[in-house]
Amino acid sequence: MVKLYFSITMNYDLEYIKNEINQEVFMEKETRIFKDSVYAQIARIGKAISSPRRLEILDILMQGSKTVETIARETDMSVANTSQHLQTLLESRLVEYEKRGVYSYYKLADRMVGNFILSLQLLAEKRITELQKLREEIYTxxxxxxxxxxxxxxxxxxxxxxxxxxxxxxxxxxxxxxxxxxxxxxxxxxxxxxxxxxxxxxxxxxxxxxxxxxxxxxxxxxxxxxxxxxxxxxxxxxxxxxxxxxxxxxxxxxxxxxxxx
Amino acid sequence: MVKLYFSITMNYDLEYIKNEINQEVFMEKETRIFKDSVYAQIARIGKAISSPRRLEILDILMQGSKTVETIARETDMSVANTSQHLQTLLESRLVEYEKRGVYSYYKLADRMVGNFILSLQLLAEKRITELQKLREEIYTxxxxxxxxxxxxxxxxxxxxxxxxxxxxxxxxxxxxxxxxxxxxxxxxxxxxxxxxxxxxxxxxxxxxxxxxxxxxxxxxxxxxxxxxxxxxxxxxxxxxxxxxxxxxxxxxxxxxxxxxx
DNA sequence: TAAATATTCAATTGATCAATTGAATATTTA
DNA sequence: TAAATATTCAATTGATCAATTGAATATTTA
The missing domain is CATH 3.40.250.10 (Rhodanese-like domain)
Known part of the structure; x- marks a missing residue:
């Protein structure tokens, strides 16, 4: 039986499933719903790192935990904008924060996140020739x-x-x-x-x-x-x-x- | 001097830069343009993996090279739609293809890509609790x-x-x-x-x-x-x-x- | 030349942002 | 209570898609 959880995540029409009689067709459908749900969840991380601004924030957080103000200063963004990007990263579970007095300290949620961002950078460096050119350009x-x-x-x-x-x-x-x-x-x-x-x-x-x-x-x-x-x-x-x-x-x-x- | 390359990638107003006199301010601006360009390039990979459908395609390509038809069948997509997603992946340099007779065989562009997708999956598995629940659910x-x-x-x-x-x-x-x-x-x-x-x-x-x-x-x-x-x-x-x-x-x-x- | 495969084109439908700001609100400290 | 920090709200501006299909076109083989 497809449980409620699937219907929540996928907005799937449960009535339709109930009326489905063929067991094999039902299993195929269940597999499809499962796959769609799984890849949708993984894509949350993809979406988080699809914004240049958020990549810049993550890059800064690789150096350790920082306040919203510090991140805003480093990235030349307004505090409001920085805070909003941080909320997005929070929702994708890539960062965490801790309140200390009047400051919120944000940091990468896991060591794995840092390694992941690093491997993204190395992959981009290797695959995207425009990036290599850009770097050569500035060093020259x-x-x-x-x-x-x-x-x-x-x-x-x-x-x-x-x-x-x-x-x-x-x-x-x-x-x-x-x-x-x-x-x-x-x-x-x-x-x-x-x-x-x-x-x-x-x-x-x-x-x-x-x-x-x-x-x-x-x-x-x-x-x-x-x-x-x-x-x-x-x-x-x-x-x-x-x-x-x-x-x-x-x-x-x-x-x-x-x-x- | 900021070279033409920057102005192409960033649509930056060269005239404005030329009229800039203060050297320090100029350097700061150049740094900002550089960073924006770099993170924009890295974000191309993020954008490629921000779609559940493309993640499914990449997952299938981890098993080896496949024709468009095979990928379409495995993912329950139309051939036209699959082809279009593959073009996106091609642009982000994550996949490559080779023509053999009447077939186009697509594959991951680099071993690094496979490792990267794998680490994305492992990261998602660890960080996104909804994903863990989803999996437990189906096995139960x-x-x-x-x-x-x-x-x-x-x-x-x-x-x-x-x-x-x-x-x-x-x-x-x-x-x-x-x-x-x-x-x-x-x-x-x-x-x-x-x-x-x-x-x-x-x-x-x-x-x-x-x-x-x-x-x-x-x-x-x-x-x-x-x-x-x-x-x-x-x-x-x-x-x-x-x-x-x-x-x-x-x-x-x-x-x-x-x-x- | 017919058949098979892949790509491109044009179009639809719908959403969802992307990045941003200023102001209001909430929270905490001194 | 005043000051500092962070978040949220409401709004703007503009783009760019996201996923999809059917049909037309291109390409290659038999």
Whole structure:
């Protein structure tokens, strides 16, 4: 028997089903209703990530939990608009929130969500050639920035002839960072130039593929005579490759301090 | 300088940019255009998977390449409608096709696409409680079908007291299957009952989480006095867990024979 | 040339947004 | 109670679909 649940989700005409006599035809119909319902539910996640604005919000939330105001500022949207997009993400179960005093802190609902968004970005990067062009374009425009891959960074770090800097906001660094990285938020970079080695290569990283903070950092460093390149990957990519070692050996990801108010 | 490419993708007013004098403001604007363009491109994939119908098509293509007619039959859609959905998927670069005689064979454009769709399904399964309910519902409705996980199957197969059957169409079995499985397409099951052991547990698997073929198989087997359960996972899930061993040790995935015409 | 398959075209029906804003309301803290 | 933050409401503007069909057209084989 098709239960009420199906009729709710699919608005299916129960009377019609009841009058159906042929068992085989009935089973086929039930299978169809089931499939329609299942794919409709999965499509909820698809719909959530079909908006560029919401993708930008998710990308920011990959760095940790944030208030509505912070997200609005980062994405150049109004608070009202941001809040509404967040409600949509909430309905698709991709994000969660927590009230702390007068602030609402939003975060990704699950570690799986972060990995999923990351794999979406990597898939898009690989499949959509326009995206590759777009990225090449901006790196060329901006002073012919050189990029290195994660594997290359690891090789150079083992040799010890590289300085790694994290140019994201301090809170994001404190939430999680690549071991061995120094936190120099982009707006403090010019103040900290004296502490950086002029004879060694500097590798800057930021939020990842869609973020230009490290590009900006490399531009500033080069303008002051430093040798600097950009790391292509983000903390998240690093983490998804070095998951176990990271959490066990380094333990620099202190969840308790994850929200800086 | 913002290049023409941006103005094409974003319909951006170049004149306005040229007249912009402040360098910092200009950079901010360029960053914004870049981000908007990047997220718009990524959203193309989101849009492709925001339709339940297209998700169903992608799910079928996970089993290998198929003609438009086959896909239309499997999804209960008209050929015209199927073709149009396939054009959308083509534009989002998730599928590719090849002409062979009078047929067009569509397939997933990349192995990454299959893994991505699989992770979408797993994410939806975990996050969307309605989906869990829907599935419980149907298994309860259909004779209280029991399901086992991949890990459990492996344990039982090592003990040797289990018969594994693949109830998908023969072409899909030939394309790729779990080692040790016997191909018994659902429509041939009743003919093959005599060849199955009555005293041993039979595990049936099909296309995966959204497919009911194995559920049907278990129902038939039980009705004839067999002890039968359903495997929760699909070949794809098995493959994503046992990738290297599979392709090296077994080599039963013969790409040359992947298309049966 | 006839038959089979796939794509495209034109059209329908209906919904549902997409992104956004300003103002009102609710909530919490100091 | 005033101030700050977040959500909701009502409204705008504009697009773009979502899913679908039947018929026409294109393509290929036998």
């Amino acid at each position: 425009n901006r002073d012919n920035i050189e990029q290195i891959k994660m594997s290359e960074l690891i090789v150079r770090m083992k040799k010890g002839n590289v300085t790694l800097i994290d140019v994201r906001p301090k809170e994001e660094y404190e939430m999680m960072h690549i071991p061995g990285a120094n936190s120099i938020p982009i707006e403090d970079l010019e103040k900290h130039l004296a502490t950086l080695p002029i004879n060694q290569e500097i590798v800057a990283y930021c939020r990842g593929r869609c973020c230009l903070l490290s590009v900006e950092a490399v531009e500033i460093l080069r303008a002051h005579g430093f040798k600097a390149v950009r790391l292509e990957a983000s903390v998240q990519e690093w983490l998804s490759q070095n998951d176990d070692e990271y959490s066990n050996a380094h333990n620099c990801c202190n969840k308790k301090n994850s929200i800086i108010s | 409705n259909r004779d209280n079908i029991e399901q086992i996980k991949m890990s459990e199957l492996i344990v039982r197969m090592k003990k040797g007291n289990v018969t594994l059957i693949d109830v998908r169409p023969k072409e899909e079995y030939e394309m790729m299957h779990i080692p040790g499985a016997n191909s018994i397409p659902i429509e041939d099951l009743e003919k093959h009952l005599a060849t199955l052991p009555i005293n041993q547990e039979i595990v049936a698997y099909c296309r995966g989480r959204c497919c009911l073929l194995s559920v049907e198989a278990v129902e038939i087997l039980r009705a004839h006095g067999f002890k039968a359960v359903r495997l929760e996972a699909s070949v794809q899930e098995w493959l994503s867990q046992n990738d290297d061993e599979y392709s090296n040790a077994h080599n039963c995935c013969n790409k040359k024979n992947s298309i049966i015409s």
